[in-house]
Amino acid sequence: YQRRVHGAIYKENCFQGAFEEMCFAERAFYRLVSGLHVSISTHVAALYHERQPRDPDRPETFAWDPNVDLFMRMVGDHPNRIENLYFLYLFVLRALTKAKPALERMSFATGDAAEDALTREQVGRLLESRLVCSPTFNETLLFEGLDAPSTLAQMHRHLTNISRLMDCTSCQKCRLWGKVEMQGLSTALKLVVDPEPPATLQRSAAVGL
Numbered sequence: 001y002q003r004r005v006h007g008a009i010y011k012e013n014c015f016q017g018a019f020e021e022m023c024f025a026e027r028a029f030y031r032l033v034s035g036l037h038v039s040i041s042t043h044v045a046a047l048y049h050e051r052q053p054r055d056p057d058r059p060e061t062f063a064w065d066p067n068v069d070l071f072m073r074m075v076g077d078h079p080n081r082i083e084n085l086y087f088l089y090l091f092v093l094r095a096l097t098k099a100k101p102a103l104e105r106m107s108f109a110t111g112d113a114a115e116d117a118l119t120r121e122q123v124g125r126l127l128e129s130r131l132v133c134s135p136t137f138n139e140t141l142l143f144e145g146l147d148a149p150s151t152l153a154q155m156h157r158h159l160t161n162i163s164r165l166m167d168c169t170s171c172q173k174c175r176l177w178g179k180v181e182m183q184g185l186s187t188a189l190k191l192v193v194d195p196e197p198p199a200t201l202q203r204s205a206a207v208g209l
Contacts, residue, residue, distance in 0.1 A: 025142050025151055028091075033162065035088025036185055038074075038081045040177045045071035049173075088185075094137035095188035095209060100127050102201045139192045152193055159186045183208030 019027060048067035075081055096103070104127060108119040126132065143151055159182060166178035187205040191198065201209075 023146065024144065025146055025155075028087075028142060029155055029158070031084045031087045032091060032185060032189075033158075034081060034084040035086075035091075036178075036181055038085040039088060039181055040174060041074040042071065042085070043177045044171070044173050045074065090136040091192065092184065092188045092209070093131050094135075094139065095191040096127070096132050097136075098191045098194070098197045099201060099206075099209065100132065100197070102198050103127060103206065106201065106206060137192065142193065148193075152189075155189060156186065159189070180208055 017026075019030065022030070045067045047064040048070060049064055075085075103123060106123075108116045108123070110116055110119075163179065163182045163186075166175050166182065169175050169178070183204060185208075187201075187209045191209075
């Protein structure tokens with residue numbers, strides 16, 4: 001069933017045609033969706049829930065451990081998938097660069113002063129890192145020779161459809177990570193193509209990013 005969901009994501013929500021014949025925007029979108037898929041699979045494999053408790057008489061002894069076999073089968077044995085994961089990260093880093101002023105002004109108020117201070121410190125370290133301060137993606141090439149508003153609208157429709165498809169998966173962790181990361185990718189896409197950095201970011205957009 002999971003394969004049917006993933007198959008629908010690629011067949012119904014990516015631009016059709018041979019990859020080599022796609023324009024840059026279409027290839028980029030395919031690689032972003034693939035990178036997202038790989039990221040979700042990696043998160044699921046990193047903390048994998050065993051099917052049986054370690055002690056049959058104590059149901060609470062279920063363990064969450066890395067599942068190396070699952071990771072290798074879904075990610076590690078596929079160099080092209082890892083390349084697409086890197087491509088996704090470069091794209092999101094470019095979005096973080098453009099969102100930097102808004103994130104620096106954002107208040108972090110969860111009701112836990114210690115957590116708020118830690119969040120501010122970690123976000124600050126991220127925004128000052130060399131990866132965020134260096135160019136990682138040239139968005140001026142994305143819609144070169146295309147009707148940019150129409151292509152961008154089509155991309156956002158695809159992302160909305162993919163988010164809905166996530167509701168069909170029986171894996172709760174896949175659904176959770178899928179929803180959060182889809183929000184992040186949608187936010188990143190808006191940030192990267194917008195010529196002006198945003199003054200503010202909605203909290204849900206910042207969390208997803």
